[in-house]
Amino acid sequence: MLEPAYQADVVVVGAGIAGLTAAHRLTSAGITTAVLEAAPCPGGRMSTEKVDGFRLDRIGQLLNTAYPELSRTPGLDGLVLRPFAPGVLLHSDGRRRRAGAPAGGGSARGALHAVRALASAPRPPAALPRPLPRPRGGSSRGASVPRARAGAPLGTAVDQARLGAALTRIAHTPLERLLSRPEAPAGLALAARGVPARTVDGFLRPLLAALLCDPDLTSSSRCADLALRAFASGRLCLPEGGAEALPELLARALPPGALHTGVRVTSVATNAVTTAEHGVFRCRAVLVATDARSAAELLPGLRVPEFHPVTVVHHATDEPPETGASLLLDADRGGPVAHTAVVSQVDPSRAPAGRALVSSTVLGPPPPDLDTAVRIHLARLYGTSTARWETLAVHHCADAVPAMRPPHDLRRAVRLLAGLYVCGDHRDTSTVQGALHSGRRASAAILADLGATGPMHTAEPLRTAA
Template sequence: MPEPAHHVDVVIVGAGVAGLSAAHRLTSAGVTTTVLEAAPYVGGRMSTEKVDGFRLDRIGQLLTTSYPELRHTPGLDALVLRPFSPGLLVHSAGRHHRAAEPAGGKGAGGARGALTAARALASAPRVPRPSRGAPGSPPRNPSRTTPRPSRPPSRGAPLGGALDQARLAAALARIAATPVRRLLARPELPAAAGLSARGLPARTIDGFLRPLLSALLCDPDLTTSSRCADLALHAFARGRLCLPEGGADALPELLAAALPPGTVRTGVRVTSVSANRVSTAEHGELSCGGVLLATDAHAAAELLPGLRVPSFHPVTVVHHAVPEPPLAEPALLLDADRRGPVAHTAVVSLVDPTRAPEGRTLVSSTVLGQPPDDLEDTVLAHLAELYGTPTDRWELLGVHHTREAVPAMPPPHDLRRPVRLLAGLYVCGDHRDTSTVQGALHSGRRAAQAALADLGVEPACTEEVLPAAA
């Protein structure tokens, strides 16, 4: 830590992606900046646990190559994005169905592409179960080896018909071609009501859009603002779903490493703030010209009583090491039937081989809402049904439950909540923008621009003006 008498222009409290993004904007403008982080590592909720060579994300938020801030934030030039396969898999009525996927992107490097085509793909047959073990092998748990009974597949299964696929392709093409300003000018409703109001059939909403938005927004009931849901679908339709190579913490670690040496100080707990002073538990006070709070919403409200704290969507991520990949492709598998706790799952080591030791397979699955008491057994039983394969030999590597994982965005939701509280005092984070990595990075940029304006430094770019709510 700097000496207590040392003065810096701006102190940033919190080394998540929002605070690190703001730090890059400030330091690149010549403003002396110190980032204080209470944890022993940077990244906040974007953390990755290392277990026996596996890399296990705490929340596992999905990214998309069309996020503008991934390209515009300084320090992320070396970020490698690993895309999922072009065809999303949806499990419904006991079968896997392929759903339309954006095309025309330039690969995993982050370039966005327009939705040039969304063709109907044939429904994939259910993956057969492997044969039983050799004689004398330990008996398997029936609840994990045999998928639970489900509705028998039908010839007219949801998303299996050409008409359903055509409607879905047309809906994605329309939203991909709609400018963001027009999306934000639409009437604001809960997402479920907004989708129904556009004339989309319930089969398309429940068979694809609900499970997709559940994966993107962590909100299976679609209570999120329809404008935020439109933004999520817009990003999906113009890019590719992907993961950062090496784990979620690769993004904040790249940002921190690209800052001037000594900018980020971990293990420093801030106890109080004002517009020109920060008090810490371990190192006394630090004077400054401004303070930028980049913590989660609860921590920010503890330092500045009166800040609004939103409600949150809880997320639980369950990681398993499995004997062999239950799928042959790096697809994101969505559950449309909602017959178990898992909302979506993937063979993550096929998407990003660096997340598992050579020759090992990692499956990561996301449970939304309050997890069941018998989480391990019910998740394994549900995964046996989703993948169509026994799971009794799957090894549990880790369970990460985050009660306040994703800030809720019910209507009306202000997409650009103020980041400037008064001259010298600013706040940023995904609770000030959209509850995504894109929103966190963007709020950090907005807060840095506000601080630069108060310091009399011309910002490198100006903030866009959004249209008024209709």
């Protein structure tokens, strides 16, 4: 028989970044905490595969230096961010044009230097890329606008000037005012604000597809505004060494013996967690910090959102395309790839010396013969042959990003009842920022309910079943 083998104040189920953040805050407050993870290592969807010296992210989430939780989360002091070149590259009508970058922002190669996450100050407001204002009148509401002419994916010079001014304003808009705007699907909200269709299709749609994995712009307009505000206030970037850098840093900050991998949780209660391998963990509170679908299996009645599927295709080449450290978006939607980058030019640690890593993201269900379709599309986007590129890995995740369709509660409850809590990006926004913030909210709720004044139990070593 399996017998109870561990006691702690709090048991956290799941070692993604939300659960690890909460665990770190709890242990820092003197609460003994056990983190149980079914996988062999922490991180959840923020995992990195190693293949022949390459570091390949599973879903390739973008970070932003403007995410507040990157600087507020204990344990991330050692995080190093590698920024993309300012703005993004747009491919439209056979040409590539930079958009969203400050005037005189320099070349793409100028962004290759490393920056510490906590020392990376956002650019001064006047030197930032910029999102959407509230409309004044809205003259083109719902109107059909012809595509921009070749070589001008952002429309006319007047359109570009208006977009720049709009992004500047949203960078300075207080969050309270931003979140008080009427909520609608992002695409409809942009049209209602009078944003020209050519600006939406030529810039905002491909940009929001990269930021929210939602090329159809069905996400809540408030979530879209938050994403555009972050784009306007900071720099898109990647964690040095791969996505796993975040969970690894958080895991290393926990006390020895707090994290247990390879432990499958089968049921939870307010004062106990039952596992397949180690019996019952007795505790005073349980925090379920898994993905939304797994959380609903442990917590019947919990809402399961829809998801945006994401497929990431990794290629190696000895002759990288000449785009520098840029994020390249397809404004034409002329193939399966939504965005792509030579990520080894952003973060050199992701590829062995003398080789380059190209990572490309496909949104929605992948097409048949995915690799061939992606190669054809990449050849057009980069303007070079991809026939000799080596396919390193294809990572498909059907539940990669929870959909945030309106009405979307940005602060979904993390306290279900006294002793039972839940956190994750499905309780906040579907971003790294949202996952970290939900972990902070959950730990604060637990500490308030426990009236934490110091350790309540002494953690015991984990024993295996007989």
